[in-house]
Amino acid sequence: MPKFPRAARLWPVLALALYGVVQPALTPLRQEPARYAAMKKPDYPPEALLAGIEGKTVLKVLISASGAASRVEVHQSSGHPSLDAAALQSVQQFQFIPAKTDGVAHASWARIPIGFSIESRMALLCPSTWLPWCRAEGAAPTR
Template sequence: MIRAVRTGLVVALAAVSAGCVDTPRTAGGLQLGMNDAPLRAPMRIDSGPPFQFPAGAWQEGLQGTTILRLLISEQGTVDSALVLESSGHPSLDSAALAQALVLRFKPAAQGGDPVRVWGRLPVVFPRRDETESDADTP
């Protein structure tokens, strides 16, 4: 089960690393500067997946994907997180929001200078495999 969560996070974080900026000149409505330098997207630098099922959600066999919008600071911290698309389960959405706030990134940069950007992060809580034992519970 934990492997499935990690796999989902690898795919999700690749989306943040590769395409979290809205346009070359603005990101989430933020002006990125007056130069035409290319924008380098933020990249996750912390280790290990922080997203864990809430205990009750795991017990109930809930699943879903929560799409978050993250504001990543010039220092690489998550300054703000909000739900763009719900998983359909408030407990999963709340867990995704709370745990996203501890992520750390190499900040986005434009012209060599770190910049603040908005990004999208899908957080996947995969379906519990009925053949797994309860010993695999996170």
């Protein structure tokens, strides 16, 4: 029976060891995007209402692992500072169910559009469930 080099004899053991390391990395992660838990309807600024000003503000929100809006910034302005300020003030008080990866909560970013319409006095463009166009961007933990 021919003798194999030592490396050739260890190859099956090495292959099994690597499989144990690589296999978990190949298993897809179960990811859940952040969702709304509680929202405060923004107040329509009285001066904007009287002036007939309407618009949409898109906010970029960092949702913490505890579900709080830890950082809120204007991603796209409505063009009217009073509408932007009302949207910011309202979303800072929102509560979220944080994004999760394999059941572990982590911080994530989301874009939340808020529209101001005189006809409806206020319209949240994202309903109480997260929609694809609401763009929860929290697939991976923030750095």
